[in-house]
Amino acid sequence: xxDKRKLITHGQATPPFYVGVDLGGTNVKMGVxxxxxxxxxxxxxxxxxxxxxxxxxxxxxxAVREVIAQxxxxxxxxxxxxxxSPGTMDIAAGLLISPVNLKGWxxxxxxxxxxxxxxxxxxxxxxxxxxxxxEFWIGSGRAFHSLVLLTLGTGIGGGIIIGDLSIVxxxxxGAECGHMIIDPADDARLCSCGQRGxxxxxxxxxxxxxxxxxxxxxGGGSSLAVRLAEGASLSAKLVAEEAAAGDRLALEIVxxxxxxxxxxxxxxxHAIDPNGVLLGGAMNFGGxxxxxxxxxxxxxxxxxxxxxxxxxxxxxxxxxxxLGGDAGYLGAAGIARLEHQKR
Amino acid sequence: xxDKRKLITHGQATPPFYVGVDLGGTNVKMGVxxxxxxxxxxxxxxxxxxxxxxxxxxxxxxAVREVIAQxxxxxxxxxxxxxxSPGTMDIAAGLLISPVNLKGWxxxxxxxxxxxxxxxxxxxxxxxxxxxxxEFWIGSGRAFHSLVLLTLGTGIGGGIIIGDLSIVxxxxxGAECGHMIIDPADDARLCSCGQRGxxxxxxxxxxxxxxxxxxxxxGGGSSLAVRLAEGASLSAKLVAEEAAAGDRLALEIVxxxxxxxxxxxxxxxHAIDPNGVLLGGAMNFGGxxxxxxxxxxxxxxxxxxxxxxxxxxxxxxxxxxxLGGDAGYLGAAGIARLEHQKR
Numbered sequence: 001x002x003d004k005r006k007l008i009t010h011g012q013a014t015p016p017f018y019v020g021v022d023l024g025g026t027n028v029k030m031g032v033x034x035x036x037x038x039x040x041x042x043x044x045x046x047x048x049x050x051x052x053x054x055x056x057x058x059x060x061x062x063a064v065r066e067v068i069a070q071x072x073x074x075x076x077x078x079x080x081x082x083x084x085s086p087g088t089m090d091i092a093a094g095l096l097i098s099p100v101n102l103k104g105w106x107x108x109x110x111x112x113x114x115x116x117x118x119x120x121x122x123x124x125x126x127x128x129x130x131x132x133x134x135e136f137w138i139g140s141g142r143a144f145h146s147l148v149l150l151t152l153g154t155g156i157g158g159g160i161i162i163g164d165l166s167i168v169x170x171x172x173x174g175a176e177c178g179h180m181i182i183d184p185a186d187d188a189r190l191c192s193c194g195q196r197g198x199x200x201x202x203x204x205x206x207x208x209x210x211x212x213x214x215x216x217x218x219g220g221g222s223s224l225a226v227r228l229a230e231g232a233s234l235s236a237k238l239v240a241e242e243a244a245a246g247d248r249l250a251l252e253i254v255x256x257x258x259x260x261x262x263x264x265x266x267x268x269x270h271a272i273d274p275n276g277v278l279l280g281g282a283m284n285f286g287g288x289x290x291x292x293x294x295x296x297x298x299x300x301x302x303x304x305x306x307x308x309x310x311x312x313x314x315x316x317x318x319x320x321x322x323l324g325g326d327a328g329y330l331g332a333a334g335i336a337r338l339e340h341q342k343r
Numbered sequence: 344x345x346d347k348r349k350l351i352t353h354g355q356a357t358p359p360f361y362v363g364v365d366l367g368g369t370n371v372k373m374g375v376x377x378x379x380x381x382x383x384x385x386x387x388x389x390x391x392x393x394x395x396x397x398x399x400x401x402x403x404x405x406a407v408r409e410v411i412a413q414x415x416x417x418x419x420x421x422x423x424x425x426x427x428s429p430g431t432m433d434i435a436a437g438l439l440i441s442p443v444n445l446k447g448w449x450x451x452x453x454x455x456x457x458x459x460x461x462x463x464x465x466x467x468x469x470x471x472x473x474x475x476x477x478e479f480w481i482g483s484g485r486a487f488h489s490l491v492l493l494t495l496g497t498g499i500g501g502g503i504i505i506g507d508l509s510i511v512x513x514x515x516x517g518a519e520c521g522h523m524i525i526d527p528a529d530d531a532r533l534c535s536c537g538q539r540g541x542x543x544x545x546x547x548x549x550x551x552x553x554x555x556x557x558x559x560x561x562g563g564g565s566s567l568a569v570r571l572a573e574g575a576s577l578s579a580k581l582v583a584e585e586a587a588a589g590d591r592l593a594l595e596i597v598x599x600x601x602x603x604x605x606x607x608x609x610x611x612x613h614a615i616d617p618n619g620v621l622l623g624g625a626m627n628f629g630g631x632x633x634x635x636x637x638x639x640x641x642x643x644x645x646x647x648x649x650x651x652x653x654x655x656x657x658x659x660x661x662x663x664x665x666l667g668g669d670a671g672y673l674g675a676a677g678i679a680r681l682e683h684q685k686r
Binding site for chain 1: 431505618654
């Protein structure tokens with residue numbers, strides 16, 4: 001029913017303590033985290049969004065009590081709680097507006113309702129911003145003063161951190177980097193948001209699947225055709241598998257995805273000039289330890305070298321994110337810590 | 344020899360006082376500014392970059408003393424001095440690196456040398472960031488929490504301010520918004536920086552002149568041809584004049600420039616989500632009070648409406664900058680004020 005872990009012994013932990021909560025469309029992940037970013041306990045429950053936000057908030061409150069106990073702590077040991085949630089939202093008001101994966105939760109005042117149930121001060125953040133803050137605090141970006149995180153999945157999410165500041169935006173739409181324009185043409189690819197030419201329409205897992213389908217339909221020979229004939233479903237994961245096995249069409253799709261990402265990243269580099277750009281999300285083409293993952297990074301870097309100011313191209317660090325699916329709750333705890341420190 | 348103004352009577356001024364200095368390739372503008380951003384005195388001297396940075400710094404030091412006296416103040420009344428200078432630079436180190444309009448000044452430690460001459464603490468900033476901060480503090484952006492300033496001139500400069508924070512970048516290359524990519528094509532227009540497809544290559548005054556020349560060479564009928572035959576030089580200013588007079592080709596150039604800017608601005612809106620985007624610099628097509636200037640703004644807004652998230656398109660404020668050529672020294676004084684307040 002729930003996925004529990006006790007992570008480090010309490011003796012090593014450094015107060016104050018925080019609870020981080022990452023609310024997603026399928027699961028809610030949460031954990032107690034100490035002042036150094038060490039997770040002390042972890043719990044995952046099903047979101048069951050169809051039961052509505054009040055029901056979920058009650059269950060989230062129960063789980064928060066459980067995850068605190070699991071860390072060997074009491075309620076009063078917790079300084080703040082951080083909540084990351086999918087947009088659209090109004091961060092200042094603590095409201096969900098129209099969250100795509102939480103149908104029917106529109107307008108729910110989640111920050112206050114969760115605070116009511118857990119009797120803790122709640123810091124509220126966009127999930128991608130929380131993940132970016134997690135990587136900044138204790139992940140791949142822990143050596144950086146500033147970074148951009150791009151999460152590659154169904155869509156492309158983004159988080160920008162500059163010296164402990166999350167760029168949340170004036171309308172809670174900060175760091176929607178997946179919707180930067182990389183192709184201005186009137187017939188540019190259509191994005192899920194309804195506009196054309198956005199990075200997400202070229203380099204998300206959805207876009208990779210679509211572009212692969214088009215390449216196969218255009219008659220490109222590929223081991224993917226064999227896999228599909230065997231009953232596999234076309235997905236970015238399948239493309240990654242066949243690319244790793246050396247299929248030329250699949251490799252070209254990966255390389256092309258890298259080029260598209262490079263274009264968007266150069267615009268971000270010239271606007272923000274961060275220390276690093278990190279790639280998170282499920283679509284990592286095998287990640288850092290794999291040959292394909294390294295080829296993917298190199299392809300992005302090649303496009304950066306071709307298009308960015310030489311000094312910036314030379315100095316930028318491009319890497320995969322480190323924390324995987326834990327970045328959200330860890331980063332939410334980090335944002336809670338920031339709020340606590342401000343008081 | 345120098346352009347002096349005494350601006351408000353000392354009786355109305357609110358301490359502490361700051362000196363703002365805007366170092367350009369042709370002139371150095373400076374003024375004493377009070378805590379509310381009111382200029383108390385103003386002085387302009389020639390940069391004469393060919394005489395070298397030491398000579399200029401000595402003359403800047405003398406002028407600073409003069410502009411303080413002109414405000415009816417003494418040296419000890421000044422809390423900090425702010426210096427805006429053209430890039431490239433190393434802001435943290437206080438160095439010029441390779442400033443395009445100050446040939447031979449490479450590597451000059453201008454922050455320290457000016458501090459030595461004026462015996463004041465010196466805050467150092469990029470000139471476009473200083474101008475953006477000026478607009479944020481007391482100009483068109485004074486009601487905003489965050490803004491992007493695009494300065495349209497020979498090139499396109501940029502400044503991003505988010506809640507009193509200037510995005511200076513980790514390599515002093517923050518807000519080089521003119522070098523965001525708006526066209527990824529291999530045959531996209533070549534930017535002055537040597538790369539292709541950058542906003543500046545489409546929408547700077549230089550680009551407007553070039554695109555107009557191409558349109559005329561392609562046989563487009565235009566009153567511009569008459570002006571050129573009369574001996575006028577082709578420039579963005581000439582295009583603005585003929586567009587204001589109703590010339591169809593010139594108007595199409597203005598409208599097209601607006602569309603290019605709209606593309607870049609949408610990428611900035613989706614990355615940063617600011618309250619406002621301001622247009623500064625010499626190329627303003629007549630500015631806010633003119634029909635052509637309003638048409639230019641409307642053209643940008645139309646492109647934003649077509650490409651940005653509807654909520655953001657609805658909420659963004661698009662406007663001309665207010666402070667003109669004074670934004671740099673006023674903003675430099677504002678950045679000095681920020682540094683003073685931090686101590």
